[in-house]
Structure formats: structure tokens, C-alpha cells
Amino acid sequence: MSTRIVVVGGGTAGARLAQRLPVTLLGEESHAPYNRVLLADVLAGRYAPEVTAVPGTREPARLGVRAVRIDRAARTVECADGSLVGYDRLVLATGSNPVLPPLRGLRGALPAGVHPFRTLDDCLELRSVVRPGVRAVVIGGGLLGVSAARALAALGAEVVLTQQGERLMERQLDVQASALLREHVESLGVEVHTECRVSGLRQRDGAVTAVELADGFVLDAQVVVLACGVRPRVALAREAGLDIATGIVVDDELRTSDPYIHAIGDCAEHGGRVYGLAGPALEQADVLADLLLSETATAGAPAPTDSGPRYTGTRALTRLTLGGAQPLDLAAFGEATARPGDDVVQLTDATRGAYRKVVVRGDRLVGGVLLGDLAAVGALARAWEGDEALPEAPLLHLLTHDGGS
Numbered sequence: 001m002s003t004r005i006v007v008v009g010g011g012t013a014g015a016r017l018a019q020r021l022p023v024t025l026l027g028e029e030s031h032a033p034y035n036r037v038l039l040a041d042v043l044a045g046r047y048a049p050e051v052t053a054v055p056g057t058r059e060p061a062r063l064g065v066r067a068v069r070i071d072r073a074a075r076t077v078e079c080a081d082g083s084l085v086g087y088d089r090l091v092l093a094t095g096s097n098p099v100l101p102p103l104r105g106l107r108g109a110l111p112a113g114v115h116p117f118r119t120l121d122d123c124l125e126l127r128s129v130v131r132p133g134v135r136a137v138v139i140g141g142g143l144l145g146v147s148a149a150r151a152l153a154a155l156g157a158e159v160v161l162t163q164q165g166e167r168l169m170e171r172q173l174d175v176q177a178s179a180l181l182r183e184h185v186e187s188l189g190v191e192v193h194t195e196c197r198v199s200g201l202r203q204r205d206g207a208v209t210a211v212e213l214a215d216g217f218v219l220d221a222q223v224v225v226l227a228c229g230v231r232p233r234v235a236l237a238r239e240a241g242l243d244i245a246t247g248i249v250v251d252d253e254l255r256t257s258d259p260y261i262h263a264i265g266d267c268a269e270h271g272g273r274v275y276g277l278a279g280p281a282l283e284q285a286d287v288l289a290d291l292l293l294s295e296t297a298t299a300g301a302p303a304p305t306d307s308g309p310r311y312t313g314t315r316a317l318t319r320l321t322l323g324g325a326q327p328l329d330l331a332a333f334g335e336a337t338a339r340p341g342d343d344v345v346q347l348t349d350a351t352r353g354a355y356r357k358v359v360v361r362g363d364r365l366v367g368g369v370l371l372g373d374l375a376a377v378g379a380l381a382r383a384w385e386g387d388e389a390l391p392e393a394p395l396l397h398l399l400t401h402d403g404g405s
């Protein structure tokens, strides 16, 4: 008898697994699996939604179906439509939820005009309300907020981007790269406010009219985009009694505290880390596919073995997609800000808005950032992912050598 594998969540990780294995995929969204990373391009009108579709899954997915409860003893998943789906192995790939900031005026249902930016539906809804000249405020200056602000500007909106921290995309970029990114965003007509805390929303007749800042300033707004980060979506797992820290805790076999249940992607926490990025979600899905394939080949029980595929963490360089009319290429990895004693090599080309930097500690590459010019990305990715001692060559070659990529 074949192993029944059920996957909850048809996003980046779940869809990848379903491409590799015959599974029952339960996906809450009504759209066929798509590439979330391209949503800003859909919002900006650069791509039609169909362009983001990911290649087909081995079995047709059950779309528009939300899993609401796991019965671990009976090994069934209950769906919102009342159906029960039995499993031998369950994979949770439930992704993240947008964080809703604690704002005065933001309780219960979101006022009209206030939008999260996570799903294709969020994106299509936003597109339907944004017209040239509309006043839009984006709350959050991380990757998501910057992507949304650029897309809204491309649609002709008057955009204000508010960032609580000192600079844009501070998780990935160092001070100089953030400054260049800010220049780029401002050149698109976006007004950027850093160290700026939004404290409340004003609304009339159920629709947002303005955003209140902690310093008393008020920004008129007909559209507000919430881009304040994400939190792993763990409610289903928590109610089933699985171990949760920030995400659903998994071991090197991506197994939760129940040996019959795995978790991958944004909802999973491995080695104390929740990645929240597409690369690790795909790598986890690939490792789990190999693992489940080897298990089903031996018809084995889900007992850990000494050999076989393992997930040991993702050391991939993160490529960030800031698409739009004037795309900006960006890649970052490890520690982009040096510690005392580190060697730093840095090249800036202000005219072309390009910046490259690597941080080296001893004979190891520990981090870097490339913005505007990714010619060196292939060679750097290999050096970073391989974690090997750097060759004796002058360090500058790391930034000027494209390694044939």
C-alpha cells in the first residue's frame, strides 16, 4: 500500500513538494500555486497574474480548502468544508501571516483602504483601488514595504513610505547600501520617512482617511499598506499540541514533535531559525521530498535513521527581487556589517547606483551585499555556500571576478 502524504498549504514550499511527489495538497487560496516573490511586479502591472504560476503539481491540488483541525490519533485532517482527509505523513507548509501593528483604530476587520500585502488576492485588491494621484502610505520599510512602495509609485500613486527603524531594509543591508536604496526609491517619487512610528489610523464611514504618527504629524491617506513583517502561521500545529517556539519546531529530518508530521517553509523553525525567505522554503521542500522518497522506497516507519537526507540549515545567498519599471538587483548574505578586526572590501559606483561589499574574517567570507550590479554574485555565492578558506588572491578579486557565472 502506498504512503498517503497530505500537504497543508500550497505556497512556495508546499507546491515544490507537490511537484516532486504524488501528494494530496490542501490549499486555502483559490489560485493555483504561484510565485509570491513576483507579487510586487503584478501589483505594478508589470506581469499578469498568470505569469506567476509555478509549474504543475504531480496530482491536482484541492484549492480553496482550509485545514481547520488535525486529529493526530486518527491521523486525519479536517477541512473547513467538513471533509476529512486521512494521512500516513502530514506536511505543514502553512507559511506566515502578516503582522498587524498595534495601531489606534485598527481593531477587528481592517477599515476599507487598509491592505496587507501577502497574497495574490491582496495584490489584486490593491490594484483595483490604486489610481494615479491616490495618496498611499506604506507602513514598514523592509523588503516587503520597499517592494510595495515601488509598485504603487509605478501605478502613479503619491506614496509615503514610513519606516520605524533608522534605515530601509536594515535586516539585509549595511548603512551605505540602505542609503543607495533610499536614493533609488526617492528617485521614483516615493517620500521616505525613517525613524517614524505610526501610532494610529483615522477613518470615516469605515474607510481610512489618514495615518497618525507618534510625533503628532498626520499623513492623509486613501490607501494604507501594512508591511510590518510576518509571523509563522502555527495555529493549526499549536492546537494539535505540536512543539512551537516562534515557528513549528523541526529536527534535521524536518520532523515536528510528532514523528508522522513534518513542517517546512516559513512556518517551520529549524536550529532556532525561522527564515521567512523563498530559498530556504524550497531547500527544505527538496530535502523532505528526498527523505519521503527514500522512506517510501523502503516502506519504513518514520523512525530517524543515521543515514539519508538531512536538512542542516540554509546558507544560501538571498537574491531579492525589486522588480518594476526600473528594476534594482540586490543580493545579500551573512553579516553585511563588519566587526572590529574584519577585512572589508567595498566598491561604490555612485553614478550607476551600484555598490558591492564583502566582509572577511580570517580566511572566511562572513557576509556581503551587492546592489545594482550582480556580476560577482555567482562567484560569491559559491564562496559563501562552500564556506571554504579563501584563496590567497587579493580580496578585491571577490568583487571584480564574475567566476564565469
Ligand SMILES: Cc1cc2nc3c(=O)[nH]c(=O)nc-3n(C[C@H](O)[C@H](O)[C@H](O)COP(=O)(O)OP(=O)(O)OC[C@H]3O[C@@H](n4cnc5c(N)ncnc54)[C@H](O)[C@@H]3O)c2cc1C
Residues within 6 Å of the ligand: 008, 009, 010, 011, 012, 013, 014, 026, 027, 028, 029, 036, 037, 038, 039, 040, 065, 066, 067, 068, 093, 094, 095, 096, 117, 118, 119, 143, 144, 147, 233, 236, 264, 265, 266, 267, 276, 277, 278, 279, 281, 318, 319, 320, 321, 322
Ligand atoms: C510580496 C512578497 C515579496 C517577497 N519577496 C521575496 C524575495 O524577493 N526573496 C525571498 O527570498 N522571499 C521573498 N518573500 C518571502 C517568500 O515569498 C516566502 O518566504 C515564501 O513564500 C515562503 O513559502 P511557504 O510555502 O512557507 O509559505 P507561503 O508561500 O506563504 O505559502 C503558505 C500557503 O499555505 C496556505 N495555508 C495556510 N494555512 C492553511 C490551512 N490551514 N489550510 C490550507 N492552506 C493553508 C496559505 O494560504 C498559503 O497559500 C516575499 C513575500 C512576499 C509576500
